[in-house]
Amino acid sequence: MKKLLAAAAMAATLFAAQVSAMSDSAETGYTETKYPIVLVHGFLGWDTMLGIDYWYKVVETLEEDGAQVFVASVPNASTPEIRGEELIPQVEEVLAITGASKVNLIGHSHGGPTTRYVASVRPDLIASVTSISGVNKGTPIADTLMELSDDSAAFDAVFGTIVNVAAEVLNQISGADFDGVNAMVAIESMTTDNAVIFNAAHPGGIPATECGEGDYEYNGVRYYSWAGADPTTNALDPMDLITLAFTQFFPDDVVNDGFVGACAAHLGMVIRDDFRMNHLDEINQFLGMHDLTETDPLTVFRTHANRLKNVGL
Numbered sequence: 001m002k003k004l005l006a007a008a009a010m011a012a013t014l015f016a017a018q019v020s021a022m023s024d025s026a027e028t029g030y031t032e033t034k035y036p037i038v039l040v041h042g043f044l045g046w047d048t049m050l051g052i053d054y055w056y057k058v059v060e061t062l063e064e065d066g067a068q069v070f071v072a073s074v075p076n077a078s079t080p081e082i083r084g085e086e087l088i089p090q091v092e093e094v095l096a097i098t099g100a101s102k103v104n105l106i107g108h109s110h111g112g113p114t115t116r117y118v119a120s121v122r123p124d125l126i127a128s129v130t131s132i133s134g135v136n137k138g139t140p141i142a143d144t145l146m147e148l149s150d151d152s153a154a155f156d157a158v159f160g161t162i163v164n165v166a167a168e169v170l171n172q173i174s175g176a177d178f179d180g181v182n183a184m185v186a187i188e189s190m191t192t193d194n195a196v197i198f199n200a201a202h203p204g205g206i207p208a209t210e211c212g213e214g215d216y217e218y219n220g221v222r223y224y225s226w227a228g229a230d231p232t233t234n235a236l237d238p239m240d241l242i243t244l245a246f247t248q249f250f251p252d253d254v255v256n257d258g259f260v261g262a263c264a265a266h267l268g269m270v271i272r273d274d275f276r277m278n279h280l281d282e283i284n285q286f287l288g289m290h291d292l293t294e295t296d297p298l299t300v301f302r303t304h305a306n307r308l309k310n311v312g313l
Contacts, residue, residue, distance in 0.1 A: 031305035032066025034313055035102045035127045036094050040072050040087060042109025042135075043186055044167060046174035047071045056284040061298045067305050070094050070103075073176050074114060077167035077183040080198060083110070084117030086178070091118065091125050102127040104308055108283050109259065110190065112136050112225075112267065113198060119221045120202035127313045128222040129205065129267070130304065132282050133257055136206065136225075137199070137264040138192035141249045146191055149184065160184045204268075211263035213270050222313060223268025226300065228277030231258035233291035243278040257282065271304065 041047065041054045048071075053059070059069045072090045074083040091103055104127050107115035112134015119126040135142075149156035163183035171181050188194060199206045205214040205223030214223060231247040232240045243258025255262040259279040266273065276294035280286060284297040 028065045030065040031062045031302055031309065033068075033104055033305055033308045035100050035104050035308075036068040036070060036098050037062060037104045037106060037305065037308075038070045038072050038087075038091060038094060040074060040083075040105060040107040040111035040115050041076070042107070042111045043190070044076050044170055044183070045108070045111070046076065046170055046176065047073045049170065049174040052287070054283060054285070056286075056288055057298060058284060058301050062301060062305050065302070065305075068098055068100075073174075074111075075178040075181050076170055076174075076176065077164070077181040077186040078178075079185060079189045080110065080113035080117045083114040084121070087114060087118050088122055088125070091122075095125065104128045104130070104313055106130040106132065106304075107134060108132040109279065110135055110186065112265070113189075113195075113202075116202050116204060116267070119204055120219075123219045123221050126221050128224065128308060131205075131223075131225040131265065131267040133227040133260045133265045133279055134225060134267060135190045135260055135264070136195065136267050137261075138195035139190055139249075139260050139264065140192075140251070140254070141246055141259060142187045142190035143192055144249050146188055156184075163187070207266050211266065213266060214268045216269050218268075222311070224271060224304070224307075225265055225267035225269070225273075226271040226275065226282075226304075227260065227262050227265035227273045228257035228279065228282050229255045229262045229274045230276045230291070231256065231278050233276060233278050233281055233294070234289045237286050237289040239280045239286040239289075240278065243280065271300075271307075275300070 039055050046054050062069050072087055074086045094103055102125055105115035112131035115129045119129045167181045167183040171178055204218035207214040231243040247256055247258045250256045257279040262273040276291045281290040281297055
């Protein structure tokens with residue numbers, strides 16, 4: 001059962017910062033990191049919507065064995081810089097509530113560049129950044145969509161309207177209620193060209209080679225990443241249809257999870273880039289459906305929390 005990690009007197013402050021958390025008594029301490037963990041959703045993401053958590057069962061799983069976990073709420077469609085600026089005060093609230101000096105940020109998809117931005121401009125607040133299939137070097141999906149928008153005013157108008165309506169609906173249903181969500185601006189920020197510009201400004205953990213590892217530590221912040229490499233993983237999962245459709249944007253020789261290329265997701269220490277998971281399996285969606293022959297996504301989160309614990313984070 002969810003409950004906030006703050007005294008009743010601080011609850012209003014927590015809600016104002018749009019950070020939610022749960023705490024359960026530690027049983028083994030296996031996931032008991034030194035610093036709190038803050039989860040940051042990706043493009044068109046949410047914290048909780050219609051009773052479904054974006055990080056499906058991830059928070060409960062980590063907290064069972066001692067972790068302090070908070071779920072941030074940032075604009076679901078905007079640039080990493082704007083999303084990051086919304087995240088910074090939430091991180092500060094977590095530090096005020098817990099008494100910790102830093103946090104471990106874990107970002108999925110567009111949450112990768114978002115968390116990297118915060119680590120770049122406020123490294124004093126961040127112990128580590130973990131990018132889960134982060135759009136760290138862009139994605140062909142964004143490249144193609146922006147090319148189509150530039151070439152066709154009709155496509156730009158129709159597609160732009162559809163994705164912006166979707167972003168606003170999710171924004172309202174989830175209760176995030178951020179002003180100025182703009183899906184086309186968000187998609188443009190995920191193009192290969194814009195990723196190059198962003199990475200030059202915020203280079204922490206970015207590999208110098210196409211498919212290598214980046215600095216494990218940069219400016220006092222540790223960097224980690226992992227990614228899936230299979231767009232379709234469970235015949236019963238309706239979301240596989242989406243990842244299957246979007247994988248068509250990738251060249252045949254580019255391994256991807258349906259949204260992001262495996263190499264493009266690399267950041268810092270690469271845990272793995274070949275999990276038999278699609279882009280949504282990585283956060284245990286849809287409702288925990290994933291390839292039954294692959295490691296459970298929740299186990300990956302538990303193992304990583306223990307990894308952070310073991311290096312003093």
